[in-house]
Each structure stands twice: as C-alpha cells, then as structure tokens.
Amino acid sequence: MxxxxxxxxxxxxxxxxxxxxxxxxxxxxxxxxxxxxxxxxxxxxxxxxxxxxxxxxxxxxxxxxxxxxxxxxxxxxxxxxxxxxxxxxxxxxxxxxxxxxxxxxxxxxxxxACDCYINLIKQIACDDLNRRSPLSLSDFDSFDLSYYPEDCRQKMSNIFGYCRLYAESFSGDSDSLIMTGGTGLGKTHLALAIANEVIKKGKGVIYTSAPDMVAALEALQFSRGIRDDEITPQLLSDCDLLIIDDLGTEFLTSFSKGAVYNVFNSRITRGKPTVISTNLSLAELETNYSDRFVSRVTGYCRRLHFEGSDIRILKKMRAMKG
Ligand SMILES: [Zn+2]
Structure with missing residues (x-):
C-alpha cells in the first residue's frame, strides 16, 4: 500500500x-x-x-x-x-x-480502480504534504524583475516568462527542468510559483527540499506504517509534478545519493516531469553525484540558469533605505 x-x-x-x-x-x-x-x-x-x-x-x-x-x-x-x-x-x-x-x-x-479514484488519492496525499510547505508564499505576480542588474534582466525576464508559460500550459508530459545559479536569485520563488499554478489546475504536486525528501525516505526505512503528511516513494513517483528544491544541500551519503537518483529515475522512466533547483554548478553536480545521475539530469531536463545578485540582500537594502 x-x-x-x-x-x-x-x-x-x-x-x-x-x-x-x-x-x-x-x-x-x-x-x-x-x-x-x-x-x-x-x-x-x-x-x-x-x-x-x-x-x-x-x-x-x-x-x-x-x-x-x-x-x-x-x-x-x-x-x-x-x-x-x-x-x-x-x-x-x-x-x-x-x-x-x-x-x-x-x-x-x-x-x-477508476482513474477518478486514483487521481483523488494522489490529490489528497499531495494536499496533506503541501500543508506543511511554504507554497502559498510565492506566485508569479510577486516576482520582481527590477531586483536584477540591467545586464541580466532580459535573460531573467525570459526565464520568468518561460516558467509562467510552463506552469500555465502544464500537462503530464511537460519537460523536466533544472534551475541552476547562486543563492537568492529567485529559483525557489519561481519553483513555488510553478507549484501553485499547477495545483490550481487540479494536479497532484509535491514541493519538497532535497534535505526533507532524503530525511523522510531515510526515516521510512526504519518505520512501520505511513503517516498522512509523509513523503513516500510511491507519492514521489506518482505525483503529476515533483519539485525538488535546493538539491545539494542535503547531507551527502551513499543512501542520499541513491535515493535522489532512484526518485528522479523512476519519474523519468514513467515520463513524469520533475523540477530541480540547485545552487551547484554542473561541474559540482558531477563531483557530488554519480555520473549516471548527472547524465540523466542533463539529458532529460531543460536547464534554466539564473543570474544576478542575491535578491534577499538587495531587498534588505531597499527596505533600509525606506
Ligand atoms: Zn470514476
């Protein structure tokens, strides 16, 4: 079960x-x-x-x-x-x-089992899970391009437009995405905005950080029974859209690397889209994860590379200026 x-x-x-x-x-x-x-x-x-x-x-x-x-x-x-x-x-x-x-x-x-029943189960399980995540905090309307320096604003505007279109036209066979770039460049904001928009379409979406996902899978190995708000391998593989935020910030062990690979691979095999965000460069991904994982990610994901300066710092500076 x-x-x-x-x-x-x-x-x-x-x-x-x-x-x-x-x-x-x-x-x-x-x-x-x-x-x-x-x-x-x-x-x-x-x-x-x-x-x-x-x-x-x-x-x-x-x-x-x-x-x-x-x-x-x-x-x-x-x-x-x-x-x-x-x-x-x-x-x-x-x-x-x-x-x-x-x-x-x-x-x-x-x-x-009828499709309506399978979808209902998926939706209930996703809702349980999303109740704990910061989903309601970000949408496309609150994304502010003016924080990006002029030389990369156009590029970021294209990424923003792409993400919005991706969410609006999301279907079961949408592409997988990998968002790369330093911290504070809006990756999580856009990942959450995608999640919100796709949820509105009635799809089963799981948004999780890589550390939370790995910790949940690790805990499952030692527990019996499944709690309502728990990430399970089944749900990670079944949901219409899986968003793994902050890949690379989880504690790297052979278990965590294997878990991340298995989750991503099972979705690729089933043709289901995944959105990954990471602060790591492709070279760092190669150092930290297995070759087969990186080759799957680069082979199956469209890459969106975020540029600019840390928005969180800029926001604080603007707030201080009043
Ligand atoms: Zn039915």
Missing amino acids: GYSKSVYERADRILSERRLKAERDAERKQSAFYASNPRAREIEEELTHTFTNIARATLKGDHNRLLEIKKKNQELQKELSKVYSEAGVSQDDLLPKYTCKACSDRGNVDGI
Whole structure:
C-alpha cells in the first residue's frame, strides 16, 4: 500500500458523498417532476409490465396479443415523450449527475480502480504534504524583475516568462527542468510559483527540499506504517509534478545519493516531469553525484540558469533605505 490508510478512507468518503449527492439531487428532481406530471409515472409503470406481457404472449404463441402489446407500447412511449417535452425536461435530466460518468462515483469499474479514484488519492496525499510547505508564499505576480542588474534582466525576464508559460500550459508530459545559479536569485520563488499554478489546475504536486525528501525516505526505512503528511516513494513517483528544491544541500551519503537518483529515475522512466533547483554548478553536480545521475539530469531536463545578485540582500537594502 503506497499511501496511508486515512488517505484511502478520505477518498472513499469523498466518492460516496459525491454519489449520494448526485442521487439525492436526482430523487428531488424526480419527485418534483412526478408531482406535477403524475401521468408520466403511470405510463412508466405500465411500460415496466411490457416485458412480462411479451413473455406470456410468446409462451402461449398468441401472435395477435403480441401485436397488440407492441402497438400499446408504442402509444405509451409516444405519450410519455409528449408529457416530458411539454414539461420541458428530458428523461436524462432526471438521472443522477455523477462527477465521474465512467464509474458513477463508485471508484471502480468491474473491480478495477477508476482513474477518478486514483487521481483523488494522489490529490489528497499531495494536499496533506503541501500543508506543511511554504507554497502559498510565492506566485508569479510577486516576482520582481527590477531586483536584477540591467545586464541580466532580459535573460531573467525570459526565464520568468518561460516558467509562467510552463506552469500555465502544464500537462503530464511537460519537460523536466533544472534551475541552476547562486543563492537568492529567485529559483525557489519561481519553483513555488510553478507549484501553485499547477495545483490550481487540479494536479497532484509535491514541493519538497532535497534535505526533507532524503530525511523522510531515510526515516521510512526504519518505520512501520505511513503517516498522512509523509513523503513516500510511491507519492514521489506518482505525483503529476515533483519539485525538488535546493538539491545539494542535503547531507551527502551513499543512501542520499541513491535515493535522489532512484526518485528522479523512476519519474523519468514513467515520463513524469520533475523540477530541480540547485545552487551547484554542473561541474559540482558531477563531483557530488554519480555520473549516471548527472547524465540523466542533463539529458532529460531543460536547464534554466539564473543570474544576478542575491535578491534577499538587495531587498534588505531597499527596505533600509525606506
Ligand atoms: Zn470514476
């Protein structure tokens, strides 16, 4: 089981609430309709006997009776359509409007989990996790290009535009990205802005720093059961977008290097996008991680190189000037 028990329970509850609501709404519409059109109910009841009547007549070999039933049936159908069209509703209007038509909000089709259920689980698990991260702090509108020196402002404006477009047009097969450049150049800000925008599209997004991710995976090795707000290998591999911030600031051990590689590799294998931010240069990445990791990163990620001076220092200076 890749997620905590409570994630499954909440998904089940949401589905059954959706189903009940659709069915109650339909019942309400039906009672209102039949109250003002009692003839519709009478006809529908008569029509339910058609099958039995046909079976009886067939057994008796009574062809005249069969023709009579068929004629009566057609007349009833015609009268019923008239009642509906005069009331300005269709028979479909009175059926439950399920959120998922494929499974009627049951979560499975012939015992196989429906996509709506899988997506719901992913979303609940991601929400649990994101409740702990600084997601709400950054968006594209609060990104200020005026902090960048003139000689790199155009380049940063292009990166900003690219990230915004990336988030707005995000799909399951979007590119993976690696954001490089020194500290305080806005990488985390844009990574969070991407996360926020993609979450708004209803996708399952995990934003985590590399140290948090490694620590969680390490802790999992020694624990039993999964907490609700815990990063799991399953979620890291399943989520629609994984953002690993500050790669290279985690404590480097053979476990951490292997974990980072496995997470990234499992996503590449499944064609799922990952956004990585790091203060390390490509040469430093090569020194710190395995060749196969770096070659996968450079082979599969579009690189965005951030330039400028540490914005956090500039912001403080501006604030001091008042
Ligand atoms: Zn479904």
